[in-house]
Amino acid sequence: MKEDVQKIIKNSLVSLQGRWGLDAIPEVEIEIPRDESMGDFATTVAMRLAKPLKAPPRKIAEEIVAEIEDLITHAPPIEKGGRWGFDIFENIEIAGPGYINFKLKNSYFYNSLYQLLEEEHSSLRSDIGKGRRVQVEYVSANPTGPLHIGHGRGAAVGSALCNILRAAGYSIQSEFYINDAGLQVKLLGRSVYARYQQASGNDVPFPEDGYQGDYIESIARDIREEEGEKYLNRTFEDCGEFFTDYSYKMMLANLETDLKDFGVIFDTWQSEKELHAKGMVQDALNTLKDKGLLYEKEGATWFSSSEFGDDKDRVIRKQDGEFTYFASDICYHKNKLDRGFDTIIDIWGADHHGYIPRVRSVLEAFGLPREKFEVILIQMVSLLRHGEPVPMSKRSGQFVTLREVIDEVGTDVAKFIFLTRRADSHLDFDIEVAKEQSSENPVFYVQYAFARISSLFRQAAEKHVLDADVEDQSAQRNVLKEKIRQVDFSLLLEDEDFLLMKKILLYPMVFEGAALSYEVNRITFYLQELASVFHSYYNKHRILTEDSNLSLARLSMCRAVQVVLEEGLKLLGVSAPERM
RNA sequence: GCGCCCAUAGCUCAAUUGGAUAGAGUGCCUGACUACGGAUCAGGAGGUUGGGGGUUCGACUCCUCCUGGGCGCGCCA
Numbered sequence: 001m002k003e004d005v006q007k008i009i010k011n012s013l014v015s016l017q018g019r020w021g022l023d024a025i026p027e028v029e030i031e032i033p034r035d036e037s038m039g040d041f042a043t044t045v046a047m048r049l050a051k052p053l054k055a056p057p058r059k060i061a062e063e064i065v066a067e068i069e070d071l072i073t074h075a076p077p078i079e080k081g082g083r084w085g086f087d088i089f090e091n092i093e094i095a096g097p098g099y100i101n102f103k104l105k106n107s108y109f110y111n112s113l114y115q116l117l118e119e120e121h122s123s124l125r126s127d128i129g130k131g132r133r134v135q136v137e138y139v140s141a142n143p144t145g146p147l148h149i150g151h152g153r154g155a156a157v158g159s160a161l162c163n164i165l166r167a168a169g170y171s172i173q174s175e176f177y178i179n180d181a182g183l184q185v186k187l188l189g190r191s192v193y194a195r196y197q198q199a200s201g202n203d204v205p206f207p208e209d210g211y212q213g214d215y216i217e218s219i220a221r222d223i224r225e226e227e228g229e230k231y232l233n234r235t236f237e238d239c240g241e242f243f244t245d246y247s248y249k250m251m252l253a254n255l256e257t258d259l260k261d262f263g264v265i266f267d268t269w270q271s272e273k274e275l276h277a278k279g280m281v282q283d284a285l286n287t288l289k290d291k292g293l294l295y296e297k298e299g300a301t302w303f304s305s306s307e308f309g310d311d312k313d314r315v316i317r318k319q320d321g322e323f324t325y326f327a328s329d330i331c332y333h334k335n336k337l338d339r340g341f342d343t344i345i346d347i348w349g350a351d352h353h354g355y356i357p358r359v360r361s362v363l364e365a366f367g368l369p370r371e372k373f374e375v376i377l378i379q380m381v382s383l384l385r386h387g388e389p390v391p392m393s394k395r396s397g398q399f400v401t402l403r404e405v406i407d408e409v410g411t412d413v414a415k416f417i418f419l420t421r422r423a424d425s426h427l428d429f430d431i432e433v434a435k436e437q438s439s440e441n442p443v444f445y446v447q448y449a450f451a452r453i454s455s456l457f458r459q460a461a462e463k464h465v466l467d468a469d470v471e472d473q474s475a476q477r478n479v480l481k482e483k484i485r486q487v488d489f490s491l492l493l494e495d496e497d498f499l500l501m502k503k504i505l506l507y508p509m510v511f512e513g514a515a516l517s518y519e520v521n522r523i524t525f526y527l528q529e530l531a532s533v534f535h536s537y538y539n540k541h542r543i544l545t546e547d548s549n550l551s552l553a554r555l556s557m558c559r560a561v562q563v564v565l566e567e568g569l570k571l572l573g574v575s576a577p578e579r580m
Numbered sequence: 581g582c583g584c585c586c587a588u589a590g591c592u593c594a595a596u597u598g599g600a601u602a603g604a605g606u607g608c609c610u611g612a613c614u615a616c617g618g619a620u621c622a623g624g625a626g627g628u629u630g631g632g633g634g635u636u637c638g639a640c641u642c643c644u645c646c647u648g649g650g651c652g653c654g655c656c657a
Binding site: 042326380540579 | 582583584585586587591592593594595596597598599600601602603604605606613615616617618621622637650651653654655656657
C-alpha cells in the first residue's frame with residue numbers, strides 16, 4: 001500500500017529532478033496523518049526539498065502535485081493481472097507548511113483487500129531481507145541453574161525477533177551459546193559433589209558461593225540413584241569432572257525443556273568447551289597476534305581493544321596461564337564471522353551492557369563493519385506479587401523460575417506481556433495481576449477477536465451463507481475463498497468499513513517497521529489496535545444479515561482480520577485459538 | 581569519579597525514528613443487545629512529555645547542562 005504511493009511520488013520526483021537541476025532526490029518518507037480528514041497518506045518531501053532548492057515548500061509541493069497529476073493522465077493503462085497502476089488517488093491536496101496529503105480511491109482499498117484474501121499469509125510477508133544471513137544469539141544462560149523470568153523475557157523477544165526477520169526475508173540462524181567451560185560450571189559440579197557427600201554422611205564443606213537451590217540436591221540424589229556410593233569419600237580433584245559434566249548436562253537438558261515448553265526452539269547450540277577442545281580459541285588468538293593486536297604485560301596477555309574504541313585493553317590470558325572468559329568470547333564471535341553471517345545480533349541482559357565495546361572491538365578487529373553488529377539489551381524484570389516485590393537472588397537460590405511462571409500464568413500471557421514493552425525499558429511483572437485479571441488481559445482481547453471471527457464462520461455455515469460443515473473451520477474458509485472473486489466489496493461503504501480495511505492493510509507497514517528497527521513490540525501494539533477496531537465494528541454492524549451479498553462482503557473482511565491476527569500472533573509465538 | 585540505559589495521564593506502557601491537535605490499556609465516573617460469543621462496545625474526567633538552555637519551517641524524539649532512578653566499571657563469569 002505504502003509502496004504504491006511511494007513509487008508514484010518517486011516517479012514524479014525523477015521527472016522533476018532534471019528541471020530542478022538536483023543532484024539527488026531525497027528519500028520519500030510516507031506517513032499516515034493523525035487526523036483522518038487529512039487523507040490516507042502524507043509526504044513531507046516538499047519540506048525536505050525546501051532547503052536544497054531554496055524555494056518555499058508549498059510552491060515545491062505544487063510542482064510535485066502537478067507532476068503527479070500529469071503522470072496519472074499519461075499513465076500506462078492498468079497492468080495485466082489486476083494490479084492497479086497510477087490512478088489510485090481520489091484526491092491530492094497541499095496542507096500546512098508543505099504536506100502533500102493523498103486520499104485513496106475506495107476501489108483501491110477493495111482491490112487491496114481482495115489481494116490479501118487471495119494470497120493470504122504470503123501477502124503479509126516481505127523480502128526486505130533478500131536472503132541475507134543473520135545470526136541471532138539469545139538467552140545463552142549459564143547451565144548452572146533453572147531459567148528465571150528475566151531469561152523468559154529474553155527468550156520471548158529473541159524468538160519473536162527471529163520469526164519477524166524470517167518473515168521479512170532474512171535467512172536466520174538462532175543460537176544458544178553454552179558456557180560450559182568456565183569456573184561457573186565447575187562450581188556447580190562442586191556444589192553437587194558436596195551435597196552428594198553430605199547425603200551419605202560425609203561432612204565435606206559446601207563451597208563458598210556455591211549454588212544453593214533445591215535442584216542441587218535433586219541432582220545429587222539422581223547421581224546416588226544411578227551410581228550408588230561409588231564416589232563416596234573420593235576427593236573432588238579425583239572425581240570432580242564426573243560431577244561437573246553430569247550436573248551441567250542435566251541443567252542443560254532442563255533449560256532446553258523449559259524453553260521448548262515456552263515455545264522457544266533454537267537452530268543451533270554452540271558449546272564453549274568445544275571451541276577450546278578444537279583448538280579454535282588458540283587459533284583465534286593467533287590470528288589477533290598476527291595482526292599485532294596482542295601483547296604481554298605483567299605476565300598476562302592483553303588484547304588492544306582500545307584501538308577499536310574500547311575504554312581500555314582487556315586481558316585474555318591471566319598470569320596463572322588460564323584464559324579469561326573474554327578469550328572464548330573472542331573465539332566465539334570470530335567463529336560467527338567465519339560462518340559467513342552478514343549481520344550478527346546478540347541479545348543480552350542489560351547488566352552486560354559494559355561488554356558491548358569490547359565485543360564490538362573483536363568483531364571490528366576481524367573485519368566486520370560497525371553497523372553489522374547489533375546488541376539488543378533486555379532490561380531487568382522486577383517480579384511482583386500483589387504489588388509487592390519478590391526478592392530474587394541467584395546465589396541464595398531464591399527466585400521465581402520461568403517454569404513457575406509458565407505453570408502459573410501460561411505462556412501466551414507471559415509472552416504477550418514481555419512483548420508489549422520495548423526491550424530496553426524496565427518491566428514490572430506482577431504475577432498475580434497477570435493471573436487474576438486474566439479475563440482483561442490484553443492477550444485475551446486479541447485472541448478473543450480471532451475466536452469471535454471463528455464463531456462467525458460457524459454461524460455462517462449454520463445459516464448456509466457458507467455451505468460447509470459447522471465444525472470444520474478450514475472447510476468454511478475454503479468455501480469463502482472459492483467465492484472470493486464474486487464478492488462485491490463495494491458494499492462495504494460505512495465509515496467503519498473503511499476504518500477496519502485501513503487498519504488491516506496497515507499491517508505490512510507495521511511489520512516492516514518492526515523488522516527494520518528490531519522492535520517486536522510494534523507488532524503487539526498493532527494487534528491490539530486491530531482487535532479494537534474489529535470489536536468496535538462488530539458491536540456496531542451486523543456481519544451476517546438478511547442480505548447474503550453484504551454478509552459475504554463483511555465476512556470476507558472479517559476473514560482478512562483473522563488472517564492478519566493469525567500472522568501477527570504467530571510471529572509473537574502466541575496461539576490463535578478458534579474457541580476460548 | 582567515569583560510562584551506558586531509562587524518566588510521557590494515578591498505575592503499566594505507546595507514539596509511524598524529526599512531522600500536523602502526544603495516544604492505548606488499567607483504575608475512577610456514566611451508559612449499551614429479546615439477533616452473529618458481554619473475555620465486547622459507547623462516552624467522560626485525567627498532561628507544562630522530570631527541569632533549564634540550544635539546533636530549525638517543526639522536538640517526546642537530536643545536542644548540552646542539571647535533577648532523580650537502574651546497571652556496569654576485576655587477570656570474575
